[in-house]
Amino acid sequence: MSQVAHVHEPPRGRLTLLGGFLLAIDGVPASIPVAAQRLVAVLALRGRCGRSRLAGELWPETTEDRALARLRTTIWRAHLQAPGLVAPDHDALALADSVDVDVTDLVRSAHELMDGRSTLPVERVLLYVEGDLLPDWSDEWLTAERERLRQLRLHVLETVAARLAAEGLFGMAMEAALAALRSDPLRESAHRAVIRIHLAEGNLAEAVHAYRQCQSLLARELGVAPSEEAARLVAALPALR
Secondary structure (H helix, E strand, O other): OOOOOOOOOOOOEEEEOEOOOEEEEOOEEOOOOHHHHHHHHHHHHHOOEEHHHHHHHHOOOOOHHHHHHHHHHHHHHHHHHOOOOEEEEOOEEEEOOOEEEHHHHHHHHHHHHHOOOOOOOHHHHOHHHHOOEOOOOOOOOHHHHHHHHHHHHHHHHHHHHHHHHHOOOHHHHHHHHHHHHHHOOOOHHHHHHHHHHHHHHOOHHHHHHHHHHHHHHHHHHHOOOOOHHHHHHHOOOHHHO
16 A cells, blocks of 8 residues: 655745844744844845855855855754755755745835735835834845835835825825935925825915925035926915915
């Protein structure tokens, strides 16, 4: 009588990077060494990556041979605590497909929202403001990843602001626009979003005040005037004639 081999499904994982590093395997928090955390974070944010490039990113201060040796040790230690977490792929590495990543989920949702395929609940939008990417880490490779996520947050907030205003939900629209402005006070598109919401709500004086705030800030900090697009928004208002 033949026996059927049982195929074991890989453990399901959940990786949180917004607000700090947290790894859970099958719902149970997993502890892995700091070096392994950094390896996992790079793979989660960048996807499949060559071993030499990974070693250079994680240990830029040492030689390539030593960095590759450290990488091998790090993979081994990660496997001891979470088997299958890091998947070899020829001369590259990748995070196991069975691991869900919070940043990946939010980026996907953001793209779907911005191209009109779905809506994003307001409470999830706030994550783009409140959840900093690995805030306690000072690794140089994180600079570009943080800026990429920051820009995405700003575009999401501005998109949400415009859609809420179009639906007549001006208070919520203003919350989203001001959140973008708090994140980057020199971002003119966020200033324009605030002005448009005031105009849509019929608050003409507030629109003029918002424009003048933008005008003063840009002149003081950058020595430039608002764009023609911003000026046109309020050009017809009596207070600016």
